[in-house]
Amino acid sequence: MTDPADMDAFLSEPRDLYRGRALAVIKPSTAAEVARVLALCNTQGVGVVPQGGNTGLVGGQTPDASGRQIVLSLQKLDRIRDVDPASDAMTLEAGVTLARAQEAAEAADRYFPLSLASEGSCTIGGNLATNAGGVHVLAYGAARDLALGLEVALADGRLLSTLGKLRKDNTGYNLTQLFIGSEGTLGVITAATLKLFPRPRSRAVAFLGLDSPDDALALLNFVKERAGPGLQAFEIMSRLGLELVLRHIPGARDPLAAPAPWYALLEIAGFTEGEAERVADLALAEALEAELVADATLAHSLDQAAALWRLRESMSEAQKREGGSIKHDISVPIERIPAFITEAGRRIAARFPQARPVPFGHMGDGNLHYNVSQPAGADKAAFLARWDEMNALVHGLVDAFEGSISAEHGIGRLKRELLAETKNPVALEVMRALKKTLDPNGVLNPGKLL
Amino acid sequence: MTDPADMDAFLSEPRDLYRGRALAVIKPSTAAEVARVLALCNTQGVGVVPQGGNTGLVGGQTPDASGRQIVLSLQKLDRIRDVDPASDAMTLEAGVTLARAQEAAEAADRYFPLSLASEGSCTIGGNLATNAGGVHVLAYGAARDLALGLEVALADGRLLSTLGKLRKDNTGYNLTQLFIGSEGTLGVITAATLKLFPRPRSRAVAFLGLDSPDDALALLNFVKERAGPGLQAFEIMSRLGLELVLRHIPGARDPLAAPAPWYALLEIAGFTEGEAERVADLALAEALEAELVADATLAHSLDQAAALWRLRESMSEAQKREGGSIKHDISVPIERIPAFITEAGRRIAARFPQARPVPFGHMGDGNLHYNVSQPAGADKAAFLARWDEMNALVHGLVDAFEGSISAEHGIGRLKRELLAETKNPVALEVMRALKKTLDPNGVLNPGKLL
Numbered sequence: 001m002t003d004p005a006d007m008d009a010f011l012s013e014p015r016d017l018y019r020g021r022a023l024a025v026i027k028p029s030t031a032a033e034v035a036r037v038l039a040l041c042n043t044q045g046v047g048v049v050p051q052g053g054n055t056g057l058v059g060g061q062t063p064d065a066s067g068r069q070i071v072l073s074l075q076k077l078d079r080i081r082d083v084d085p086a087s088d089a090m091t092l093e094a095g096v097t098l099a100r101a102q103e104a105a106e107a108a109d110r111y112f113p114l115s116l117a118s119e120g121s122c123t124i125g126g127n128l129a130t131n132a133g134g135v136h137v138l139a140y141g142a143a144r145d146l147a148l149g150l151e152v153a154l155a156d157g158r159l160l161s162t163l164g165k166l167r168k169d170n171t172g173y174n175l176t177q178l179f180i181g182s183e184g185t186l187g188v189i190t191a192a193t194l195k196l197f198p199r200p201r202s203r204a205v206a207f208l209g210l211d212s213p214d215d216a217l218a219l220l221n222f223v224k225e226r227a228g229p230g231l232q233a234f235e236i237m238s239r240l241g242l243e244l245v246l247r248h249i250p251g252a253r254d255p256l257a258a259p260a261p262w263y264a265l266l267e268i269a270g271f272t273e274g275e276a277e278r279v280a281d282l283a284l285a286e287a288l289e290a291e292l293v294a295d296a297t298l299a300h301s302l303d304q305a306a307a308l309w310r311l312r313e314s315m316s317e318a319q320k321r322e323g324g325s326i327k328h329d330i331s332v333p334i335e336r337i338p339a340f341i342t343e344a345g346r347r348i349a350a351r352f353p354q355a356r357p358v359p360f361g362h363m364g365d366g367n368l369h370y371n372v373s374q375p376a377g378a379d380k381a382a383f384l385a386r387w388d389e390m391n392a393l394v395h396g397l398v399d400a401f402e403g404s405i406s407a408e409h410g411i412g413r414l415k416r417e418l419l420a421e422t423k424n425p426v427a428l429e430v431m432r433a434l435k436k437t438l439d440p441n442g443v444l445n446p447g448k449l450l
Numbered sequence: 451m452t453d454p455a456d457m458d459a460f461l462s463e464p465r466d467l468y469r470g471r472a473l474a475v476i477k478p479s480t481a482a483e484v485a486r487v488l489a490l491c492n493t494q495g496v497g498v499v500p501q502g503g504n505t506g507l508v509g510g511q512t513p514d515a516s517g518r519q520i521v522l523s524l525q526k527l528d529r530i531r532d533v534d535p536a537s538d539a540m541t542l543e544a545g546v547t548l549a550r551a552q553e554a555a556e557a558a559d560r561y562f563p564l565s566l567a568s569e570g571s572c573t574i575g576g577n578l579a580t581n582a583g584g585v586h587v588l589a590y591g592a593a594r595d596l597a598l599g600l601e602v603a604l605a606d607g608r609l610l611s612t613l614g615k616l617r618k619d620n621t622g623y624n625l626t627q628l629f630i631g632s633e634g635t636l637g638v639i640t641a642a643t644l645k646l647f648p649r650p651r652s653r654a655v656a657f658l659g660l661d662s663p664d665d666a667l668a669l670l671n672f673v674k675e676r677a678g679p680g681l682q683a684f685e686i687m688s689r690l691g692l693e694l695v696l697r698h699i700p701g702a703r704d705p706l707a708a709p710a711p712w713y714a715l716l717e718i719a720g721f722t723e724g725e726a727e728r729v730a731d732l733a734l735a736e737a738l739e740a741e742l743v744a745d746a747t748l749a750h751s752l753d754q755a756a757a758l759w760r761l762r763e764s765m766s767e768a769q770k771r772e773g774g775s776i777k778h779d780i781s782v783p784i785e786r787i788p789a790f791i792t793e794a795g796r797r798i799a800a801r802f803p804q805a806r807p808v809p810f811g812h813m814g815d816g817n818l819h820y821n822v823s824q825p826a827g828a829d830k831a832a833f834l835a836r837w838d839e840m841n842a843l844v845h846g847l848v849d850a851f852e853g854s855i856s857a858e859h860g861i862g863r864l865k866r867e868l869l870a871e872t873k874n875p876v877a878l879e880v881m882r883a884l885k886k887t888l889d890p891n892g893v894l895n896p897g898k899l900l
Binding site for chain 1: 534535536537538539580581583587589591592594595604608609610611612614615616617618619620621622623624625627628630631632636647648649650651667671674675676677678679680719720721722729732781782783784785786812815816817852853854855856857858859860861865869872873874876877878879880881883884886887888899900
């Protein structure tokens with residue numbers, strides 16, 4: 001496609017932070033075609049921007065403003081090549097959406113646990129290129145941990161395959177993991193073999209009122225010890241976060257009788273009838289008795305469970321409707337989450353009086369979406385104009401806490417300069433050397449990540 | 451050390467397949483010292499052979515015969531730097547033995563699941579350099595899956611650190627996974643941050659008599675569905691394997707009343723009181739009713755459980771005492787294990803009449819130690835003289851089954867030529883390019899892996 005109107009949807013991204021131009025949008029149908037496009041661009045020195053479902057949050061999938069790059073859409077590589085439940089593996093092409101991947105697993109009576117807000121449109125190739133996280137990392141790991149092998153088109157047009165259903169294979173360097181999370185800068189993923197898991201037969205979802213992040217940490221460890229790998233998700237949000245959801249999201253209801261300063265949402269899976277409920281009942285009763293929990297409710301139907309999850313999943317939308325929100329996707333060692341919340345709140349209060357931190361997210365993984373909403377009733381533009389200053393404050397603290405400035409969203413264009421400033425210098429040198437080895441002409445997603 | 455008598459223990463390996471010479475054995479005490487040794491060797495062009503507990507099975511840790519390499523022993527890097535149960539992470543130096551790592555976790559009321567026969571002497575650095583597997587890969591993954599970060603001395607003496615307790619960190623290429631399993635050919639691991647897990651509160655170990663590998667596969671899926679991630683191990687062995695153990699291992703007793711053609715040993719963990727036994731009881735009762743299992747016994751004490759595990763863990767020793775045994779460490783897609791056993795047996799019977807295949811191992815991971823014992827009473831040396839011919843037969847079949855010629859033991863010197871013949875050519879090219887980038891002078895474990 002070269003017509004501007006046809007290309008338009010491929011040249012901007014959901015939050016409209018980035019908008020670019022392109023020579024063309026190319027939509028190959030096979031891995032061999034992808035490889036040929038790369039070979040041609042490599043010899044001609046044309047930058048290639050791979051794109052899946054175009055749901056990325058850091059601008060990794062958007063071309064620059066030069067108009068001299070091409071967008072390589074993987075959407076037509078959408079075949080499910082193989083689903084093998086007895087080997088617990090399926091092989092899918094890069095353009096298969098995450099939702100279709102989940103359905104393919106379910107149709108074979110298996111479970112594919114990767115789950116995130118954009119699952120209806122994001123694609124497996126993009127999930128792997130960015131090492132997507134989501135709500136079940138605690139039990140199953142991120143996208144990285146769910147891949148057994150890849151098919152990758154290299155910059156010069158060679159096609160590398162590590163596809164295969166093997167759970168163990170110690171024949172050399174792990175090339176699979178090198179490409180996962182490299183954001184299309186080392187090669188273009190065209191297919192992947194993914195792990196399948198037994199389907200949970202029971203699920204318990206609980207929403208708990210807590211006095212503090214310290215209690216959330218204690219509760220997390222308490223539940224881990226009792227549920228083991230059955231603990232699928234452990235999310236937290238503050239009272240302010242819940243209030244924003246109750247204010248802005250139609251149908252949202254406070255599940256607890258009295259307000260609490262903090263909340264945890266947890267999900268436990270079981271593999272025999274009633275097991276999840278039994279474990280959840282036991283853990284909650286003991287947690288209440290140990291006074292780790294102020295109040296709690298356990299969903300007694302799938303609808304109730306979905307309603308509890310909706311409170312958590314509506315956080316971004318509710319913040320958006322409340323006005324300006326400055327975002328951070330950070331992680332720290334799990335044990336340091338409470339201290340981080342305290343210290344970040346203190347520093348923000350000093351520098352941004354009336355700004356309202358609304359931290360929430362995957363506490364079980366040490367990952368907070370540490371977002372800060374504008375002062376109530378204040379000017380949105382004036383608040384957002386201080387985005388970089390707020391970022392600098394929060395990311396500086398992340399560094400002091402030995403954390404990461406991008407827990408699950410990646411680097412893309414948004415954090416490229418920040419990465420160069422904060423990453424271990426030797427690690428950066430090694431990354432640059434690897435980039436040069438695999439993409440000597442610099443045609444793969446130029447200007448992203450590095 | 452330069453004295454031949456002092457160096458001797460570092461120049462050969464457990465099975466005495468390889469024996470080398472060395473300029474010196476160097477035992478640094480810190481990562482900085484390791485880095486300085488590498489920098490010096492790099493400028494002088496001296497090959498460096500890293501060595502941990504010297505328990506590797508493929509000759510990766512042994513210097514060549516030239517006498518111009520040095521052995522770099524990591525044994526003195528044996529500090530436990532940090533154990534943080536609330537973050538479920540611990541940081542250990544490379545020379546800490548696996549058994550000490552397990553104990554450090556246990557002392558903090560956590561579980562470190564990596565477990566293998568040589569755990570008393572093998573080291574964390576070696577475990578990671580070779581991506582060690584063992585008996586709990588099914589539930590927790592291999593060494594690769596247990597690492598959060600590494601400290602690595604690079605060929606030119608730079609020290610790279612990805613150490614840290616973060617469960618999620620999407621800031622660039624995954625350098626950690628690149629070094630794991632690279633067998634000391636890309637850098638020398640000096641420390642690692644490892645994941646900790648909740649300690650199981652109950653364990654059930656069962657030993658089951660089965661009619662066939664097909665029934666073992668059906669049983670594996672049956673138990674997976676009922677135990678989910680609680681299934682910690684699923685091992686198989688043949689009747690002949692059990693008979694060799696009963697014949698050669700003092701104190702070994704057949705746990706079932708009547709012989710069965712095949713056996714499975716399975717372990718289920720639970721995180722509440724009695725949970726493992728409840729799940730195991732239920733699964734076994736249903737499996738007996740579904741006629742997947744001919745007979746079964748469930749351990750009712752830790753001693754009984756240990757006795758069942760000893761049957762499985764004595765397999766190598768029993769084979770050794772029975773005479774010559776030609777070994778293979780292979781994996782295929784789990785679903786194809788039964789067909790592989792049938793076809794391999796057929797081909798061996800045709801070419802090696804009276805040779806006795808004794809396949810056993812980690813069926814849950816698709817990983818068999820497909821060993822073949824000499825014909826009863828025949829000449830051991832004459833049988834072992836056909837090692838390469840047997841390997842070619844078995845590995846050819848592995849290739850036809852889309853399997854791996856090294857599931858968990860690695861490549862080292864033993865399988866270097868085989869790797870060059872069997873690996874995907876593009877993957878080999880990429881591996882060589884990475885090697886050249888990170889070790890341009892070729893001083894890191896020369897002649898191993900590539």
